[in-house]
Amino acid sequence: MTNLRAEDVSLGYDGLRVIEGLDLTLPDGKITAVVGPNACGKSTLLRGLARLHPLDGGRITLGGVDITAMPRKELARKVGMLPQSSIAPDGVRVAELVSRGRYPHQGWFGRHSSDDDAVVTTALESTGVAELVDRPVAELSGGQRQRVWIAMVLAQQTDIVLLDEPTTFLDVRHQLDLLDLLTELNRDRGTTVAMVLHELNLAARYADHLVVMSAGRIVAEGAPSDVLTREVVNEAFGLRAQVVPDPVAGSPLVVPVGRFHSSAVEPSAR
């Protein structure tokens, strides 16, 4: 039982409540995707789960233990988090950035050991950036840079990895690459992955557990095929859409309607 769990959690900024009394359990060893319209509180929820944002109420537990009762470093050895749009300092090289992921494993006078090198190497290899070791991070392409950041989180060696919109600013091919990479991690190492995603159809395809949020609450959660219906899309996004099976993966595919196009046939499915 190492579930990361939000119990009756309230979160907000300067008195403005974003999330009120929310309950969520991230299923162990699964990929969870959180989707929802802008400003629905999905990023705030993820930040709360990683203890980047103080709670206004409720608690977050890891394996039944309140995470605020844990030393930060201990939490950082169990839960990794990649915040939105991180910026690397000038001059830092790929392996140096990835090595910073070892921080929670090092003591006061911690110097990098050969163990750390091995972990960093594995992280570089599994994200496919091993050949970039000594390149300055600032000179990389967007897709490469995002892989390097993920490698840093992997070097933290946590069982749970949270990612806030990891595919933002990536083209569609790099989005797929990245989600494939996370799936590989999940399957090979049993890492629990939870991420905020914008792209509904990719979320439906890659997630085992889909959480749809709107206005600070969870509208629906469960297997994507159960959750992603026309009604739910309409309720969460205020969007008329058709939902058809994804011809590749069989997962639900949301086809939005808009004002200028309407289908000749309104399918009754879903």
Place this chain on the structure above:
Amino acid sequence: MTAADMGTITAVADLRTVRRRRQILVVAGMVLLVLVAGTGALLVGAAGLTPGQAIAGAVGLGDKGDVFIIQKLRLPRVEAAVVVGAAFGLAGALFQSTLRNPLASPDILGISSGASLGAVTGVLALGMSGVALSGLAFTGAGLVALAIWLLAWRKGLHSIRFVLVGVGFAYLCSSLVAWTMARADENEAAGVLIWTVGSVSDIRGEQLGLVAAGTLVLSVAVALIARTQGPLSLGDDNARALGVHVDAARVGTLLLAVALVALATSAAGPIAFVALVAPAIARRLVNDGGAALAASTATGAALVLVADVVGQHGLFGVAAPVGIVTGLVGAPYLLWLLATNEKRSR
């Protein structure tokens, strides 16, 4: 492990070695510069000494007059320049890395002007001198830092707010210093002028020992918390996710930085731009995305010593207190920094 893994692991280790070697090289280069400039400062002066006489004098041998000139006049000034420069360099590096802003430095944040205000008030209004005066300068710097703190703190310390509030205090303190001096008697005002430009010419004996010991103790304390600077440079969220107590680390670092500035300023006055420029040079030389604390310390020491030698002996037509020389070098550098930053962000 496969051969490819072994290749990568070697590359990772190699990169680390290369980077550490570069840091050591930068520090060693600056130390060498200090030794050369320091030796020069011991040899050159109104009483010309040969290298042999100078070395003999430094260890207390040889002609009594030479010993006096070296040990009482020239050596303390060199030592003071090195200690004060190191303190400013380290403090600037801490400010800049903790606030993640290359413009954050005690001169710009008003902490140095707080020290000046304390000293100038002490002399003109209270008629103080000596160590008590240094104490008042220290208090001035501390109070300004505290005031910036209180006004910038909103559920955590926000870098930009800290810098902006600090800039406000810099103006406030400079105005108060100017006002105090304008009201004072002309001769008295001339006497406190040194507290507005900075000089290392009159730091010796007990005071020098005090400043040196204080700087050493604070540097050790900095070394103890320096490890948090790596994660902090990735931003607050990343640092927290890596297990750093961001607010505690930032408060601790800034406290140490303020103490270093207050200590150095209380002895030498505000030596302009050293805390701003030394870390920038050091970071550019080391260039590993880190805070370059050791390199900044060494660069600060070298910078102040060289500037003092230049100012003292009127090299390049500049005969002035060290603070004027660093200002003349620092101001154009600041403009250049702003100009190139602009280009990069575009």
